[in-house]
Amino acid sequence: MGCRQFLSCQFLFRRKGTWEQQTLQLHEAMENVKLFSHKELRAATEDFFPGNKIGEGGFGSVYKGKLKNGTNVAVKMLSSQSRQGVKEFLSEIAAISDIVHENLVELYGVCIEGNYRILVYNYLENNSLAQTLFGANRSNLQFSWRTRCKICIGVARGLAFLHEEVEPHIVHRDIKASNILLDKDLNPKIADFGLAKLLPPNATHVSTRVAGTAGYLAPEYAIRGQVTRKSDIYSFGVLLLEIVSGRCNTNTRLPYEEQFLLDRTWTLYEQGKIEEIIDATLSDDLDIKEASRFLKVGLLCTQDTAKIRPSMPTVVKMLTGMKDVESMKITKPGLISDLMQMRISGKKTTEFTLSSLASSNDEFSGEGEGEGNTTFGSFTFTSILDRQ
Helix, strand or coil: CCHHHHHHHHCCCCCCCCHHHHHHHHHHCHHHCEECCHHHHHHHCCCCCHHHEEEEECCEEEEEEECCCCCEEEEEEECCCCHHHHHHHHHHHHHHCCCCCCCECCEEEEECCCCCEEEEEECCCCCEHHHHHHCCCHHHCCCCHHHHHHHHHHHHHHHHHHHHHCCCEEECCCCCHHHEEECCCCCEEECCCCCCEEECCCCCCEECCCCCCCCCCCHHHHHHCEECHHHHHHHHHHHHHHHHHCCCCECCCCCHHHCEHHHHHHHHHHCCCHHHHCCCCCCCCCCHHHHHHHHHHHHHHCECCHHHCCCHHHHHHHHCCCCCCCCCCCCCECCCHHHHCCCCCCCCEEEEECCCCCCCCHHHCCCCCCCCCCCCCEEEEECHHHCC
């Protein structure tokens, strides 16, 4: 049994288990993953020197390092204090240990020495799309229209690979700009598989706790906690709108009618003026017709009825011009702006309950696993304005 399959059985659907039990079973499952010693990774990162830190999240920090053979790597250290983080660590190995695709990050190996839980990935020179297109580093790089096309199509191909070609199929659950990393040539790589779920054969969904990032989160997933590939497709649709427009999905500094990107794009589409949302900084190589088509694909991906959202292979065909978009009917997207109309104070997160997001989506009707009832949960909304 492969590492990914073993871990999916032992960990992804388990709620109990001590750190020691997890360590023992993890060791037994490491047949496809290179093991690094903590000493090796200390040397690679100059003893985890703060100046080498390139990222930080709720489950630990990421450092740039250099192995003895000269290979640059990204070293993701998991905090041993977080039980949820342990599950993320196991999920990430399970999801990506034995798959290779040009638009996915590559797992070089792990360290599970003592209480250390560390993942080692290929280092990508241009950080994340969130940093380079929206964040503090956006002035350092120029994203031409052709570059944006390459990024959109690359992410779509990577996601199509996870959804259709990997067995069992993988739902990423956290597609967003900060999880799209860029190499030196601005080729995109989908990263951070800590929330990923494996879909068992013939399963239409997997029931789980609600997780992800508000603004990218499909409304029906937020209500019922049932993971399907359609929830990833919704997130990709939002990301697509962000890349074409050059703006984050939420910006409360703007006038109210422009604060939520999906809402604004839909309004302009209904008015026959969708091209007005295209990034105004694009000039020389901009193809307005093609950019408008990409925006329409984004709207198709975010339609309120999950079952009519296109599959990712179909999305790839739409983006590459192999499938017509103009003749397709686009229905209203699943808007969650009513939930996001909250006062964002100095705090970086605000928790709220999703009980008002009632939906009659047929694909998600019926009882969930385990509890036998529809799940109404809460999740943490991280302000895009506060995103690093």
